[in-house]
Structures are given as structure tokens and as C-alpha cells.
Amino acid sequence: MSGVRLIQVSEEDADTRLDRWFKRQYPGLSHIRLEKLLRTGQVRVDGGRAKAATRLAAGSTIRVPPLDEWAEAPLPPDDRHKPGPKPPSEAENEKLRQMVLYRDKDVIAINKPHGLAVQGGTNMTKHVDGMLDALMFDSKERPRLVHRLDKDTSGVLLLARSAKAAVWLTEAFREKTARKTYWAVVAGVPRPHRGKIDLPVGKGVDGAREKMVADEEEGRWAVTYYAVVEQAAQKVAWLALMPITGRTHQLRVHCAEIGSPILGDGKYGGEKSLLDGIDHSRKLHLHARSIRLTRPDGGVLEVTAPLPAHMQTTWKFFGFDAKPDSDPFLELDLD
Numbered sequence: 567m568s569g570v571r572l573i574q575v576s577e578e579d580a581d582t583r584l585d586r587w588f589k590r591q592y593p594g595l596s597h598i599r600l601e602k603l604l605r606t607g608q609v610r611v612d613g614g615r616a617k618a619a620t621r622l623a624a625g626s627t628i629r630v631p632p633l634d635e636w637a638e639a640p641l642p643p644d645d646r647h648k649p650g651p652k653p654p655s656e657a658e659n660e661k662l663r664q665m666v667l668y669r670d671k672d673v674i675a676i677n678k679p680h681g682l683a684v685q686g687g688t689n690m691t692k693h694v695d696g697m698l699d700a701l702m703f704d705s706k707e708r709p710r711l712v713h714r715l716d717k718d719t720s721g722v723l724l725l726a727r728s729a730k731a732a733v734w735l736t737e738a739f740r741e742k743t744a745r746k747t748y749w750a751v752v753a754g755v756p757r758p759h760r761g762k763i764d765l766p767v768g769k770g771v772d773g774a775r776e777k778m779v780a781d782e783e784e785g786r787w788a789v790t791y792y793a794v795v796e797q798a799a800q801k802v803a804w805l806a807l808m809p810i811t812g813r814t815h816q817l818r819v820h821c822a823e824i825g826s827p828i829l830g831d832g833k834y835g836g837e838k839s840l841l842d843g844i845d846h847s848r849k850l851h852l853h854a855r856s857i858r859l860t861r862p863d864g865g866v867l868e869v870t871a872p873l874p875a876h877m878q879t880t881w882k883f884f885g886f887d888a889k890p891d892s893d894p895f896l897e898l899d900l901d
Contacts, residue, residue, distance in 0.1 A: 570629060570630065570632065571629075571630040572627050572628070572629055572630075573591075573628045573630055574625060574626070574627055574628075575587075575622045575623065575624055575625060575626045575627075575628065576624065578707070579622055579624070579729065580624040580729045580732065581621050581622065581623075581710065581712075581726075581729065581732040581733060581736055582621065582622050582710070583618065583619055583620070583621055584604075584609075584611065584616055584617070584618055584619070584620040584621075584622060585597060585600060585618035585619070587622060587628070588600050588609075592630075592633065595633060597618070600618065601618060603631060604616060604617060604618060608629075608631040609628070609629060609630065609631065610629040611626055611627070611628055611629075612626050612627055613629075652691060654692075654696065654697045654700065658692075658697065658700075659697060659699075659700035660700075662694070662697050662700050662701065663700055663701065665677050665678065666701070667722065667869055667870075667871055668869050669703070671727065672726070672727055672728065672730075672731035672861075673724060673725065673726065673727060673731060673735070673867060674701055674709055674725040674727060675722055675723065675724050675725070675857070675869040675871075676694075676701075676722075676723050676725070677720070677721065677722065677723075677871040677872065678715055678719075678720055678721060678722075678723040678854075679720055679874060680718055680719070680720045680849060680850065680874050680876065681717065681718060682694060682717065683717040684711065684715055684717070684723065685711070685714070694711070694723065695711055698710075698725070701725065705727050705728070707727065707728050707729070709725040709726060709727055710725065710726040710727075710729070710732045711725060711726075712724055712725065712726050712732055712735040712736050712739060713735075713739045713744075715854055716815065716850075716852075718830075718849070718850040718852070719748075719850065719852045719853070720852075720854065720871070720873075720874040720877075721748070721853045721854025721871045722854045722855070722856060722870070722871045723854070724857060724869070734861070734862050735859075738859045738860075739812070742810055742811070743859060743860065744857060744858070744859040745808070745857070745858045745859065745895075746808065746809060746854065746856070746857050747806060747807070747808050747857075747893070747895065748806070748807040748808070748809070748817060748853060748854055749804065749805070749806060749807075749852075749873070749877075750804075750805045750807055750821065750828050750829075750851055750852045750853070751802055751803070751804055751805075751828070751829040751851040751877070751880055751884075752802065752805050752826035752828055752829060752851075753801075753827055753828075753829060753835065753838050753841060754800065754801075754802070754826040754838070755794060755797045755802075755803040755826065756792065756794060756803065756805070756824050756825070756826045759793065759794040760791075760792070760794070760894070761791070761792055761824075762789065762790070762792075763789065763790045763791075763792065763820040763823070763824060764788075765780050765782070765785075765788060765819075765820060765823055766780065766781055766782050766785030766786055766787055766788055767779070767780060767781065767785045767786060767788040767814070767815070767816055767820075768784050768785030768786060777815070777833060777834070778813070778814050778815040778816075778818075778819050779819065780820075780823050786811075786813055787811060788809075788811045788813045788816050788819075788820070789809070789810040790807055790808065790809045790810065790817060790820045791807070791808040791810070791895060792805050792806065792807050792808075792820075792821075792824075793805065793806045793895065795886075795890050795894060796884075796886050796887070798884040798885070798886075801841075802829065802841070803826065804884075804886050805821070805826075806855075806890075806893075806894045806895065807821075808895050815834070817852060818834045818835075818850075818852070821834075821835075822834040822835050822839075827839040828851055828852050829841065829844075829847060829850075829851040829880070830846070830848050830850040830851050831852075832848070844880060844883060845876070845879050845880075845883070846876035846879060847880075849876045851876075851877055851880060853871070853873055853874065853877055855870060855871060856868065856870040856871070873888060
């Protein structure tokens with residue numbers, strides 16, 4: 567290839583990350599080289615600088631520089647002989663298919679288990695994003711991620727089955743019209759039993775590791791509603807949580823800040839979150855219980871995920887009823 571090319575993003579590629587678009591179009595271009603092209607401004611979107619995580623819009627124009635020299639240059643030493651991620655086995659694909667809670671022509675909802683990452687990262691070879699071919703079923707398009715869950719958070723994860731569906735699903739999360747309810751077990755009982763946590767969250771450092779912190783000066787706006795559903799004396803409480811914003815580790819930070827860290831969350835709750843005598847108390851007890859949103863045609867999509875095994879054990883230990891009679895946020899005024 568010679569010369570600069572200007573390529574228009576198709577409807578099919580709408581909401582795709584820029585680095586994934588390059589991976590599809592130019593599989594011989596390594597991520598390291600793409601990052602250098604982005605840093606030096608040689609790759610641009612609609613005339614402006616972009617990042618690998620930039621999400622594309624249908625009709626946008628991508629500037630692709632000449633790639634001959636990049637394709638022919640030797641790989642950096644660390645990239646030579648470096649094996650690619652091992653493709654999922656059929657057994658792993660089938661296990662993912664068994665996680666499906668709901669499927670229609672637009673959406674797939676899975677019950678993501680604790681410990682499975684949604685996307686890849688450093689030293690992470692197994693994740694939902696790398697297995698999505700297994701969920702194509704009768705569609706010609708590969709499902710797309712439209713939101714995230716932490717690796718150690720279980721529960722409802724929505725996937726778009728087409729570029730068109732990805733647009734309205736992404737919009738629902740961006741405009742905060744998707745109603746997400748989480749269940750958690752926390753150490754201690756919050757006072758009052760119902761409330762709103764309005765506390766900005768930003769990046770901080772704890773020793774050598776990065777973590778999110780409450781930061782009223784430089785943090786990003788973050789709001790969570792909470793309600794105590796049941797409690798065991800003053801030892802623990804079952805909370806229903808409804809985040810209005812979606813900051814990284816928001817629920818974990820907010821629960822810790824009100825003095826009731828999530829059970830198993832040693833990173834944010836320290837020793838207080840690790841209770842003796844409870845099986846699996848070192849596993850994070852945070853579950854994306856349900857998602858409810860309105861479809862473009864006016865219909866309602868609502869999906870609920872059953873508790874993972876370690877949380878079922880804890881519910882049984884404390885005698886919690888895993889089928890509450892009502893939604894604690896049903897009549898909540900969110901304005």
C-alpha cells in the first residue's frame with residue numbers, strides 16, 4: 567500500500583474501538599506500531615488525534631498513513647516468537663453459551679461469573695471479548711460489548727448482536743436510562759438504611775498499586791443509591807445498590823466510604839471486609855442482579871441473573887431470602 571488513505575466507517579463498524587477496527591482491516595499491524603502511529607498523529611479520526619480506545623461512529627473518516635515501512639520493519643525483540651492468545655476450546659465456548667440468560671434478534675444477556683474478565687489486559691488471556699464468536703448463533707455479526715463488569719463482579723452483561731443494536735444500547739448506558747440494580751453483602755449495617763451516596767471518584771495510589779479513591783477535588787461525579795434489604799444483627803447487611811453513574815470500582819469505593827465495605831473486598835475494605843467463619847468470605851460479594859431499559863420501539867427489556875454459588879452460600883448462612891417481595895427503588899425519585 568502506498569500513500570495516505572481516507573476510509574469511511576461503515577454502519578457495521580459503528581461503535582467499534584479504533585484498535586479493533588485496525589486489527590480487522592490490517593491484521594499484520596501490531597498494537598505497538600498502531601500506538602506509535604496514534605502518538606505521532608499519523609492516524610486520525612475526522613481530522614483529529616485519536617486513541618486506541620476511541621469508538622467509531624458510522625460515517626466518520628479514518629486517516630490511514632502508508633503502512634509499507636511498518637509492515638516490513640522487524641518486530642521488537644519482545645514481540646518475536648511471542649505466542650498469541652490461545653483460542654477458546656469448544657468446551658469453553660459451550661460453557662459461555664450456557665451462561666446465556668436471554669437472547670433475541672438485537673440482544674444477548676449472559677450471567678457473567680465471578681473471576682471472568684470482560685476484556686483482555688496485562689497477562690490476561692481468557693475473557694468474554696475473546697470468546698464472542700461462540701455467541702453468534704444465527705447472526706452474521708459478532709456480538710459487541712456495550713458495557714462492562716469488573717472481573718470479580720458477577721451478573722447481567724448485555725451484548726449487542728448488531729451495529730444497529732449497539733448504537734441504542736450504548737446510548738442507554740451513556741444517557742443513564744438503563745436501570746442497573748446490584749446486590750451486595752457488606753460488613754456492618756449502613757445508617758440510614760436507605761440513602762444516596764454522592765461522592766466523586768478518581769484515581770489514587772495505595773503503595774505500589776493503583777486504586778480508585780473518593781476525591782472531591784479532582785474525582786469524577788459519581789452517584790449511588792442504596793437500600794438495606796435484610797441484615798444479620800449489626801454484623802452484615804444485604805444491600806441493593808443502584809449506580810446512576812458508572813465509574814471504575816464505584817460501588818466498591820462508595821460502600822467502603824460509608825463504613826460498610828463489600829464482603830471479600832480486601833482492596834477497598836481491608837480487614838473489615840474479610841469476616842471469619844464465612845465460607846468464600848474472600849470472594850467479592852457483588853452481583854449485577856438486573857438491568858431494565860426501554861427499547862427504541864417502546865418495549866421494555868428486563869433481565870435478571872441468579873446469584874453465583876459463593877453468594878448463594880452466604881445468603882443461606884445468614885438466612886437471607888433471595889427473592890425479596892419488592893424493588894426497593896421502584897418509587898425512588900431520581901431527579
